Amino acid sequence: MLYIRRTTGDHKGRPYEVGDAVTPSANQRTANAATRVVGIVANPASGKDVRRLTARASVFDNQEKAAIVRRCLAGIAAQQGRGQTAQEDSRIAVLVRYLPDSHNIVASAAGQTHIAATPLDIEASGTATDTRAAAKALKGAAAVITLGGDGTNRAFVQGWLDAPLIPLSTGTNNAFPHMQEATAAGFAAALVAHGDVPLAAVSERAKVIHVAIEAEPDDLALIDAVATTDRFLGARAIVDPRTWIMAVLTRADPAAVGMTGVAGFAMPLAASCDSGVLIEFAAAGRPARRVLHAPVAPGYFADVTVAATRSVALNAPVHLQGPATLAFDGERERTLKPGQRATFTMRRDGPHVISVRRALAHAATAGRLSAECTRPAPMTPSNSTGD
DSSP, X not given: OOEEEEEEOOSSSOOOEEEEEEOOOHHHHHHHTTTSOEEEEEOTTTTOSTHHHHSOOOOOOHHHHHHHHHHHHHHHHHHHTTOSSHHHHHOEEOOEEEOOOTTOHHHHHHTTSSOOOEEOSOOOOSSHHHHHHHHHHTTTOSEEEEEEOHHHHHHHHHHOTTOEEEEEEOSSSOSSSBOOOHHHHHXXXXXXXXXXXXXXXXXXXXXXXXXXETTSOOEEESSEEEEEOOSSOTTOBOOOGGGEEEEEESOBOTTSOSHHHHHHHHSOBOTTSSEEEEEXXXXXXXXXXXXXXXXXXXXXEEEEEEEEEEEXXXXXXXXXXXXXXXXXXXXXXXXXXXXXXXEEEEESOSOEEEOHHHHHXXXXXXXXXXXXXXXXXXXXXXXXXXX
């Protein structure tokens, strides 16, 4: 890990720039490694899946992702240069470590800033394995900014369940990450990393659907776990309600698009509620109780026949027997053979999702975003002594 020395300026209104990188001693690395790192994980594949063909989803290109990363780095640099104490004035930890990718999203963005960002020692494969490996490598970081969709964040949480996350949305009809200004996100991440705001005060623990599959490795979902009659994983996206068997969800938002929006039309539920939603679909042969005309993908509505909906308590198991294909957070991932069992259990043991707004408000209220002005007052007629 590297550290940054601030070469000019301070937090009292004078200019600053982030300057030379220096190598810390072993003791400094031990003291700072767990609390001074901000990770950045940008998924080059997010925002480009089949829903651009089957629906009207927008394309999110990698140039825009690089621009988002640059704004994140600007926010981090601004916090680095403030210097909260005399010790921090002379030496401030480099906050950034990132997942290298084939499109050099973070590397190209960092090359246009004064931030010394270092790549993780991961050989990019262009698959979700990279994100899981990055999560494991970043364990102990004070905050991690992810750029991607529900699937990107699911892969990250598979590698680090209780990570402190700021998830920025760059995918399709996302429920877990949000669209928010990256400049503020970078500043908030740095506030948490420097200890200016306590993580517990500005974050909420996310719910996770833990999936136990008979005789196979476990899995998980952050937003929804869906069983379908599809025979193959194929293009992964689930957009045909005629194939849906059941869905377990951590939230149900009628203003969203996709499975969480469908569930929101039937039984709205906030992410903050300590329960979940179970929907059983009539397409699986059950008698229909109602029909929802809901947005199953961006710009695409379909009729969804529902047999039953009910609340699911935390830690209460939901059982399913194959055959079925299982989709997690919008993508088909696993298959159940005939008679093979799966159990879905929801727990609030997931990532600490940092609220950018709460972090900045907490810091402002505590006086961490301002300092007394030490400059001489400007000359005015009342304090001048001229003729």
